[in-house]
Amino acid sequence: MDDEKRMVDTYEIKHAIHIGDKEILFGVDERKSDCPYMVCNCSWDNPLGIEHYFNAMGSADYLEMMTEFTSRVTAQLEAVIAERTKITVPMQPFKLEHCIPIDSMQNLENKVVIINPERLRPEYRTADKQLVLVTGGFGAHANSRGRAVYTTNLYSGKESRWNREDILGVVRPEYMPDWAKERLAQIQSERHLKQKKQEIER
Template identity: 30%
Template structure:
């Protein structure tokens, strides 16, 4: 089973935050991973209200994070301690998944198969600021139905649409799935960015892809269609 590190607030409403972390771990574990929330464990013997003991707990948390396969950021409120954990994960290339609604299990990054989901860590640096047309993109896992949350269904070739441009008013991106050739459209925000070459090569070795770049056709749209409602 996969070991994942759950990053969530502790300070503030202490009792409520501990209760939430417990529920997050329970939900994640029921979905088939080993969930670890540091403040559910280290606060049993290090008190967060004492600076020296809090620092020891934070250091042990980072040591544990180094042993985890993924970091899950639970919710939108980022505390100082969480920021340190996120920075550590970025520095050590640990995949980070942002779970906007941790109280709902359909937002959890659980793959439909045994292979790790793709995310922003799978993309070229700063690719969200680039033009997407003609590029192979990584779709955010939460833009897919649970049964399609696996690596091949996350890779899409952008064929057109105003949303390919980072500065256009229209946000629609027309794309073709690299695995089965399905053609449809999404919003620019549904994509994490442009896939890194080595990640694409890795996924193509894992699955039998039925689509190549040479089969792509540019898709145009009118200005009215390109404006996000």
């Protein structure tokens, strides 16, 4: 059993709820009589996936900080719900039967793969979050000791880093939706133009 306490500065984290793109934290440091309670946000939206704490607030009033904590959690819930209402494609998640499983011998670069839904947060286990184009990374190559796989999400266009074990498999052609085919063609065209521009600038 892991009894290691999670700390943010001198505050021990007593409550943590991760919703959407942020985690909301409630910390306590009883030694700080003037400000024993703290609420802050945490995210990992950076190339190295390192915890980034921000928007910290402190107070000696427990109820004030608990109200702030619950308000931030509610705001995150509302943001995720609002984001979901804007999705214009079917959200039914992809499963193992929709893909070709991968092995260590397979090169994944420039292939459309499915992110394992178990590697996604519950609120993000939808098709628009699963289909990605592999663009590079040591983990994308066959028999590589590296794990990093860099991708572009077909729906949002967002670039992300995954580990090879986060990938469920390569999407089967018959299960590739029309919206994904259109976005794939657009992303590949944009990447080709960018590459051409870089070659000219050299």
